[in-house]
Amino acid sequence: MTPSKTSQARLQIDQVHHDNESPLSIHDMTVAYHRKPVLWDIDYAAPQGKLVGIVGPNGAGKSTLIKACLDLVPRASGSVRIYGKRYKEQRSAVGYVPQRESVDWDFPASALDVVTMGRYGRIPWCIPPGKSDREAALHALNQTGMGDYANRQISKLSGGQQQRVFLARALVQDARVYFMDEPFAGVDAATESAIVTLLRELRERGRTVLVVHHDLQSVPEYFDEVLLLNMRIVAAGPTSAVFTEENLQKTYGGRLTLLSEAAEAIARNG
Amino acid sequence: MTEWIWSIDGWIVAAGAFAAMACALPGTFLVLRKMSLMGDAISHAVLPGLAIAFLITHSRGVLPMFVGAVIVGVLTAVGTQVITRYGKVESGAAMGVVFSIFFALGLVLIRQAADHVDLDPGCVLYGNLSQIPLDSLDGSIPPAVINVGLALLLNITFVGLLYKELKICAFDPQLATTVGINANVMHYLLMIVVAITTVASFEAVGSILVIAMLIVPPAAARLLSDRLGTTLILAVTIAATSAVLGHLSALRGPKWIGLDSSVSIETAAMIAVMTGVIFTLTLLVAPKYGLIGRWYQRLGLALQIVREDMLGILYRWFEHRPDEHILKDDLLKAVGRGILARFALGSLKRRQAIEYVGGEGIRLSDSGKDAATKLVRDHRLWEGYMATHFDLPLDHLHEPAERVEHYISEDLSELLKQEMGDLGEDPHGRKIPE
Numbered sequence: 001m002t003p004s005k006t007s008q009a010r011l012q013i014d015q016v017h018h019d020n021e022s023p024l025s026i027h028d029m030t031v032a033y034h035r036k037p038v039l040w041d042i043d044y045a046a047p048q049g050k051l052v053g054i055v056g057p058n059g060a061g062k063s064t065l066i067k068a069c070l071d072l073v074p075r076a077s078g079s080v081r082i083y084g085k086r087y088k089e090q091r092s093a094v095g096y097v098p099q100r101e102s103v104d105w106d107f108p109a110s111a112l113d114v115v116t117m118g119r120y121g122r123i124p125w126c127i128p129p130g131k132s133d134r135e136a137a138l139h140a141l142n143q144t145g146m147g148d149y150a151n152r153q154i155s156k157l158s159g160g161q162q163q164r165v166f167l168a169r170a171l172v173q174d175a176r177v178y179f180m181d182e183p184f185a186g187v188d189a190a191t192e193s194a195i196v197t198l199l200r201e202l203r204e205r206g207r208t209v210l211v212v213h214h215d216l217q218s219v220p221e222y223f224d225e226v227l228l229l230n231m232r233i234v235a236a237g238p239t240s241a242v243f244t245e246e247n248l249q250k251t252y253g254g255r256l257t258l259l260s261e262a263a264e265a266i267a268r269n270g
Numbered sequence: 271m272t273e274w275i276w277s278i279d280g281w282i283v284a285a286g287a288f289a290a291m292a293c294a295l296p297g298t299f300l301v302l303r304k305m306s307l308m309g310d311a312i313s314h315a316v317l318p319g320l321a322i323a324f325l326i327t328h329s330r331g332v333l334p335m336f337v338g339a340v341i342v343g344v345l346t347a348v349g350t351q352v353i354t355r356y357g358k359v360e361s362g363a364a365m366g367v368v369f370s371i372f373f374a375l376g377l378v379l380i381r382q383a384a385d386h387v388d389l390d391p392g393c394v395l396y397g398n399l400s401q402i403p404l405d406s407l408d409g410s411i412p413p414a415v416i417n418v419g420l421a422l423l424l425n426i427t428f429v430g431l432l433y434k435e436l437k438i439c440a441f442d443p444q445l446a447t448t449v450g451i452n453a454n455v456m457h458y459l460l461m462i463v464v465a466i467t468t469v470a471s472f473e474a475v476g477s478i479l480v481i482a483m484l485i486v487p488p489a490a491a492r493l494l495s496d497r498l499g500t501t502l503i504l505a506v507t508i509a510a511t512s513a514v515l516g517h518l519s520a521l522r523g524p525k526w527i528g529l530d531s532s533v534s535i536e537t538a539a540m541i542a543v544m545t546g547v548i549f550t551l552t553l554l555v556a557p558k559y560g561l562i563g564r565w566y567q568r569l570g571l572a573l574q575i576v577r578e579d580m581l582g583i584l585y586r587w588f589e590h591r592p593d594e595h596i597l598k599d600d601l602l603k604a605v606g607r608g609i610l611a612r613f614a615l616g617s618l619k620r621r622q623a624i625e626y627v628g629g630e631g632i633r634l635s636d637s638g639k640d641a642a643t644k645l646v647r648d649h650r651l652w653e654g655y656m657a658t659h660f661d662l663p664l665d666h667l668h669e670p671a672e673r674v675e676h677y678i679s680e681d682l683s684e685l686l687k688q689e690m691g692d693l694g695e696d697p698h699g700r701k702i703p704e
Contacts, residue, residue, distance in 0.1 A: 070448045096448045107302060107441045108498050117438045121449025126431040153496040173449070 019045045020084030023177035023208040024069060029078030031061070031068045036267035038064050040232045040259065042078065046177070046225070049206050051199050053213045053223035053239070057252050060230040062212045063099065066179045070096060082177060091121055095175030097166050099182050105155045111165045112137055112150040118172035133172075140168035145194055160191030167198060178202065178209040185214065196222060219243055231259055274521065278403040281412055283517050285402050286541050288418035289474035290509035293483035294491075295425040296463045298505050301488040302440045302498075307362060308347070309484040311369035312461060313468040313477050315346040317376025320394065320469065324383035332417060336466055343465025346372065347458060397476030397538040414473040421470035428463050429502065436460070437498055475538040482542035483509060490549040493556040508548055516541030575676050576614035578645055579605050581623065582675070584634050585642035589700075595631035643703045644683070649675040650696035650703075651686045657697040658690075664697055 018025045024046040031039040039061040046052055054062050067073045069080050071087050082090040095118075115137040116129050123129055141147050144164040149157060157165065163183055170178055183195055199222070202209055210227075213219060219226060219239065226243050228234040228251040235247045300309045319342030323334040346368050353364035380391045390398070398414075405412035429436065435456055438446040443453030468480045475483060491504035520540040554562050583604050587596050598615070605611045618624045623638030634642055652674050653667040678686065693702055 067444075072444055072447060091448065091450050094448065096445060098442065098444050102444060103442045104302075104304070108492065108496050108501050109437075109441060110497065113437075113498070114441070117442065117445065118449075120434055120438050120446070120451060123434070125435065125451075128434055169445075 018079070018081045018084060020081070021048065022046055022081075023048055023083060024210065025081045025084075026069065027079050027081075029068060029080060030076045031064055031073060032076045032266075033064075033073075034267065037076065037263045038231065039068065042233055044227065044233060044236055046208055046210060049203060049208055050224040051203055051222065052208070052210045052225040052227060053219050054210060054227045054229060055213055055216065055219060055251070056229035056234075060251075062229055063181050065229065066096075066181055066210070066212065070094065070179065093176040095170040095173035095178040097170045097178070097180040097183055100159065100163055100166060100185065102181075105157075105162060107154065109154055110151050111141060111146060111154055111157065111161075111168075114154055114165050115140055115168045115172055118169035121173065136172045137168070140171040141165075143171060144168045144198065158188070160187040163187050163191055164194065167195060171198075176207060178207060180209065180211045182212050182214060184211075184218075216248070231263075277406070279517060279521070281403040281406055281415055282399050282537055283514055285412070285415045285418055285474040286399060286517060286537060287510045287513035288415065288422045289471040289480075290483045290487065290513045290541060290545070291506045292418060292422040292425050292467050293471060293480060294487045294505040294509040295429045295502065296460055296467060297484035298488040298491065298498075298502050299436055299440055299460055300464070301485060301492060302501075305361075306485045306489075307365055308350070308461070309464055309468075310481040311350065311365040312343050312346050312464050313480045313484070315369040315372035315376075316342045316465050316469055317394065317477060318342060318372055318379050319376075319465075320472075321376055321379030321383045324387045325379065328386050330387055332413075335469055339465045339469035340462050342372065343461050344458060346465075347461040393476070394472055395476050395478055396536070397472065397474055397479065399474055399537045402473070417470045418474050421467050425463060425467060428459075432456070432459070475541065479538055479542045482545050486542075486545035486549050487512065490545070490552040493552045493559045496558075508545070512544040512548060513541050515547075516544040519544065571676075572610060573614055573617065576605050576610050577618055578676055580611075580614060580618060581634070581638060581642040582645050582649065584624070584632070584638070585646050588634060595627040595633045598626075598630045598632055601632055645675055647703050648678040648683050648686065650700060651683075651690050651693065652678070653696045653698070654690050654693045654702070655686060667697055 018027060022045040024044070026042050026044040029039065029042040030037055038059075042065065054065065056062055064073060068075050069082075069087065080087060082093055087094065112134065116133055118140070119129055119133040119136060123133065138147065138150060141150050144167050146161060146164045146168060149161060149165075154162065154165065163186075167180075167183065170180070184192055187195070199209055199211070203224075211223070213222070220243060223239050225237065226239045227236040228242065228247055230251045234251045235242045297306075297309060300306050316339040319338035319340075320335055321338075323338030324330065327334040346365075349368040350361060350364045353359065353367055354361045357364060357367070359367075377391075380394060384391050393401075402412045402414045405414065435446070435451050438449075438451055439453045439456040443457075446453045446456070464484070468477065468484075471480050471483065487508040488501070488505040490508050491501045494504055495501045517537045517540065520537040552560065554560055557563050580601060583601060584596060587594075602611050602615065605614070615624075618638070619626075621637075622635055623641060624632050625635050625638075627633055649671045652671040656662060656667050656670060657664075696702055
């Protein structure tokens with residue numbers, strides 16, 4: 001094959017198989033850490049306006065899936081589209097809530113400071129956030145029930161309150177599709193129900209939310225759709241159809257010996 | 271040289287203060303990003319960059335110096351990342367590998383360069399603050415002061431313009447990258463600024479002590495403030511103060527401590543010592559995070575616990591003997607006597623929670639009774655809660671409740687009441703007061 005034909009073929013692959021209406025369309029994505037594959041051949045199209053739970057055992061690649069979609073970790077192969085476009089062109093359409101432990105809460109900042117950061121993406125470089133940004137941040141803090149804590153140093157907040165600050169920060173991003181990495185981890189009951197209410201409000205406003213989730217019991221109650229993940233997609237679709245004993249067994253039970261062995265072999269010889 | 275002479279000491283302090291202030295700005299972000307050692311690494315590693323620039327240009331021109339520093343600064347940052355990733359070592363070890371080798375290379379090269387350029391290798395390592403005024407005998411501004419002044423201006427501009435970008439990248443680099451503020455790019459920008467600042471500060475403080483200017487004032491400022499903006503301003507203020515105090519003590523210091531006052535002390539070293547002194551003082555007396563403040567808070571808590579223990583004892587005493595009083599000495603003995611117990615008793619009296627009967631007898635006042643009732647209620651409700659949820663034998667309940675009762679806030683107390691409902695009695699069969 002001549003080089004021009006190769007690039008033509010690539011171009012074609014690039015164009016096919018992406019659902020331009022979908023908030024998140026992943027085509028044949030493989031992700032590797034230090035050459036060791038952690039996600040294999042992911043194909044997925046998220047439905048518009050739904051709450052999607054991403055579920056799977058530890059080390060299944062749930063966080064990696066999100067990070068690979070947001071260009072935070074490199075993809076070994078495959079492509080991702082947000083409403084038909086590359087992530088780089090769709091930043092303003094996407095909101096991200098990283099794991100709470102991923103940041104240093106001793107950082108000298110108030111809750112309001114942190115929430116205002118959600119607006120930084122839409123402010124040009126070198127321009128400080130303005131009054132409207134702070135007002136939006138205050139509004140979001142009120143929405144998450146954290147209005148009284150706007151000026152509190154973030155290390156003085158409880159775990160649940162810190163998580164709400166993160167959610168408020170996502171709200172001011174005013175995105176069309178949200179990626180949340182374990183927002184329910186280590187939060188109190190009041191925060192958990194506040195988050196659920198918020199997720200439902202987002203859905204009512206036509207937003208799509210993908211949530212990495214650990215507590216299997218609450219999956220049917222919280223999520224319209226579920227994506228069962230263990231290095232590859234075990235099953236994905238409406239919770240009522242997909243969240244079955246059999247699929248869970250496949251996700252959490254029997255280890256995929258062959259897949260892990262292959263990954264180890266690639267890591268060793270790569 | 272112990273008298274202050276403006277045309278000499280003025281320039282020395284200006285150079286020292288500008289250098290320290292310039293370092294404090296990027297230094298604050300190094301400290302907040304927990305990569306202080308990177309400042310040390312870069313300040314050492316830029317040495318070969320300087321030497322090569324000298325060797326190539328045969329001059330001590332400012333521009334080649336900065337270009338050399340920037341290139342090596344970036345190489346250090348890249349080298350550290352590459353070695354961390356592929357060398358299977360943590361970043362501290364990777365930095366150690368990169369900067370010690372670069373520094374050694376720099377030492378070799380700077381000797382070579384010294385033969386070509388009018389340069390004293392020692393000046394690069396230790397700075398040459400006291401010689402700076404010699405360049406201004408004709409009344410002009412010494413070049414070294416201009417260099418650090420420019421570095422300070424550059425850093426003020428850098429932090430001023432990119433404040434929001436530096437802030438988000440320091441707090442949450444992942445979010446920064448997803449919203450289009452590339453944290454990696456900002457990381458390298460910061461490293462370049464650190465490299466330029468350290469090079470500009472060489473003549474003033476030398477490459478070895480520059481780390482003190484980068485890290486210590488921001489670390490002290492961090493203890494005093496909970497906001498990024500004030501932390502930066504305080505760091506710069508502490509840096510400037512250290513420079514002034516450093517030079518003053520270098521002038522007068524030998525006399526103060528009874529040394530031969532004709533021997534001068536190196537000002538750069540005294541500036542570094544002063545940053546250390548200010549840091550130590552801050553660590554001791556900072557209102558929120560200082561050791562004394564925290565110790566005082568703990569003392570207050572200890573006192574409160576003894577006070578509440580006394581109230582509890584008094585309550586339980588009067589539960590059975592409502593008409594009798596308790597002897598002061600018995601009460602003190604019950605909480606283990608000691609100075610803390612006496613303080614607690616005095617403080618209860620001042621708060622009018624207790625009343626003396628006769629000379630030595632003590633009983634609860636009305637307000638004391640209210641406080642004691644709340645304590646005992648929380649204590650017994652907690653015992654009830656533990657008995658319900660933990661399935662513990664009866665003799666396991668009192669101790670934990672005794673510890674917890676001091677920390678039950680109004681909110682928690684309300685929750686406890688809701689959770690336990692109208693229990694009436696604790697697991698031991700004692701009445702839970704309303």
